[in-house]
Ligand SMILES: *[C@@H]1O[C@H](CO)[C@@H](O)[C@H](O)[C@H]1NC(C)=O
Ligand SMILES: *[C@@H]1O[C@H](CO)[C@@H](O)[C@H](O)[C@H]1NC(C)=O
Ligand SMILES: *[C@@H]1O[C@H](CO)[C@@H](O)[C@H](O)[C@H]1NC(C)=O
Ligand SMILES: *[C@@H]1O[C@H](CO)[C@@H](O)[C@H](O)[C@H]1NC(C)=O
């Protein structure tokens with residue numbers, strides 16, 4: 263999580279600058295300076311518990327505040343200096359050193375947070391991010407009141423955030439994202455007035471986002487998405503006018519308006535995705551947001567028009583307004599800074615402006631009301647006429663009753679089920695779609711991998727998979743940071759069996775910080791929620807490279823099928839690298855169900871037990887390979 267180190271620069275550089283200055287001033291005396299003995303004992307005890315050793319270059323002959331800990335070795339960006347500490351040796355007439363910084367970052371440390379940590383009372387900077395720390399966050403952390411920077415991001419903790427953390431009045435940056443915490447954010451956090459960075463995304467936090475967050479006026483970077491917060495977003499947020507980066511979302515409950523945003527004109531990134539916002543887009547005058555680079559208001563109920571002002575905002579680069587209720591036609595001009603425009607799933611209509619087929623612009627206009635005929639069907643990537651609300655191209659003339667796709671695959675593969683899995687290797691970007699030449703199926707992809715210059719929408723592995731006869735199908739997969747939809751086009755109406763196949767190919771299954779990596783998403787078919795917080799590895803008891811299959815029986819009524827994989831903000835952001843999150847899928851097959859029989863188990867048998875779901879998931883494990891015939895119990899409506 264490189265960004266953390268960058269963010270850390272402002273508080274920590276002053277600190278280490280100060281340390282260096284003091285060191286220089288006391289260069290001669292330093293020879294006599296010794297680390298406070300209780301801190302030495304605590305440090306050695308902590309490292310012993312975690313099975314860590316300092317490098318020889320740092321812990322010269324057992325004196326921790328020596329070597330790299332006191333010279334000008336950079337603690338942030340030097341991977342060889344990890345674990346690491348820095349000391350301030352100016353105490354007691356430059357005879358005593360105290361440990362001021364500790365970094366144990368992404369080192370696969372497994373275990374609890376040791377009690378000895380409370381003896382390192384001079385710590386100003388503690389980075390324990392990206393490990394496998396378990397147990398709860400201890401209340402004694404609240405006694406380390408010199409802390410300015412504190413990170414537990416990406417760990418396997420449990421329990422609530424202790425109230426005592428509110429005593430850390432000098433805190434500037436707090437990272438508790440993706441670390442397993444739950445409960446409410448404690449009211450004592452209202453005392454953290456100096457806080458500039460708060461990352462608390464992807465935990466199990468509940469209730470409303472507390473009002474006091476709106477009184478932490480120095481906040482510049484706030485991330486709270488992927489929790490279980492109830493709406494609305496507190497009105498007090500309108501005070502946070504110093505924010506440069508705001509990412510919230512994934513609310514349930516009451517709707518919010520956009521009013522709290524109007525004065526946040528310092529923003530360069532604003533993400534209010536999936537936030538139950540119901541308002542008119544015109545209620546914010548975006549012309550005042552002169553530094554806005556990234557705007558994501560997708561998956562809300564925002565009405566109004568796409569204004570020329572918004573589309574002409576420079577330096578706006580990424581604009582996600584999909585899945586709202588925007589109407590009207592598109593403006594004639596756009597800012598040259600725009601590279602990605604998602605307007606899918608709105609009520610837009612009218613004619614194409616000339617900019618839609620500009621080079622290097624990715625624009626997704628799927629599922630709107632554009633009337634598209636032969637005269638303009640070729641302006642954008644072909645097939646958009648098949649992906650509009652009222653003009654699915656093959657309505658009334660369905661041509662087939664099955665299709666299969668090898669997501670990310672480069673060539674056709676015959677599966678053990680005898681389907682031909684078609685290749686799906688089009689290089690898509692943050693707002694893209696395509697429809698195959700045969701107009702049998704298509705897909706739409708939305709989203710940009712956060713903080714990742716090279717986040718990839720197709721991933722692959724050369725590993726072989728043992729619990730499948732179709733190993734090759736799983737060596738490629740598609741991944742999306744927001745929303746990935748596969749469409750069946752021109753299908754004969756009737757019942758279909760939809761088989762979705764997955765395998766986690768990025769997070770290893772062992773107990774390392776990499777295994778803390780979590781990919782969690784939701785699955786909708788024909789608009790019905792089929793899986794909430796679907797986690798591939800949970801289905802395999804933590805094993806990666808293991809095939810998971812889900813089957814659903816669904817009805818096709820308009821010659822059209824929509825399979826939607828949706829990221830609801832959960833899961834880690836950055837393991838093993840930045841930008842490895844969001845839905846992943848390896849293969850899809852769809853075939854008509856029932857009338858042709860084809861060895862499917864009789865569906866009606868259990869019809870009385872469950873009328874809510876059309877379906878049933880089946881986890882394939884080695885033991886039940888070749889299982890399709892005995893594939894569990896289908897629940898029928
Ligand atoms: C440093 O000085 C303070 C008071 O001047 C004293 O309490 C403390 O024990 C001294 N520390 C060491 C390690 O000598
Ligand atoms: C520092 O070195 C001493 C002597 O080799 C050793 O006992 C101690 O455990 C080391 N401390 C750390 C943190 O590695
Ligand atoms: C902290 O240091 C004190 C001595 O200053 C010692 O008595 C105590 O046992 C230490 N506590 C831990 C948890 O290491
Ligand atoms: C907020 O930031 C300003 C400017 O950096 C600083 O002067 C002020 O002390 C900070 N407020 C708190 C409560 O830390």
Ligand SMILES: *[C@@H]1O[C@H](CO)[C@@H](O)[C@H](O)[C@H]1NC(C)=O
Pocket residue numbers: 500501521522524525
């Ligand atoms: C935005 O700022 C203006 C001018 O300072 C103020 O009148 C208005 O109340 C503010 N709006 C909100 C929602 O805070």
Ligand SMILES: *[C@@H]1O[C@H](CO)[C@@H](O)[C@H](O)[C@H]1NC(C)=O
Pocket residue numbers: 563565587589
């Ligand atoms: C969309 O907006 C129209 C008014 O423009 C309104 O009638 C309709 O209910 C809205 N639909 C949704 C789903 O919000």
Ligand SMILES: *[C@@H]1O[C@H](CO)[C@@H](O)[C@H](O)[C@H]1NC(C)=O
Pocket residue numbers: 612613614632633634635637638
């Ligand atoms: C496509 O062309 C038709 C006929 O010229 C026109 O009515 C329609 O508005 C055009 N559609 C778009 C999206 O420009």
Ligand SMILES: *[C@@H]1O[C@H](CO)[C@@H](O)[C@H](O)[C@H]1NC(C)=O
Pocket residue numbers: 699
């Ligand atoms: C689809 O059609 C385009 C243009 O007609 C052609 O260039 C391309 O090779 C075709 N793709 C496939 C997979 O047949």
Ligand SMILES: *[C@@H]1O[C@H](CO)[C@@H](O)[C@H](O)[C@H]1NC(C)=O
Pocket residue numbers: 716717718839
């Ligand atoms: C992305 O870039 C980072 C740093 O340059 C590199 O470590 C990582 O492997 C790259 N990821 C991919 C998928 O190429």
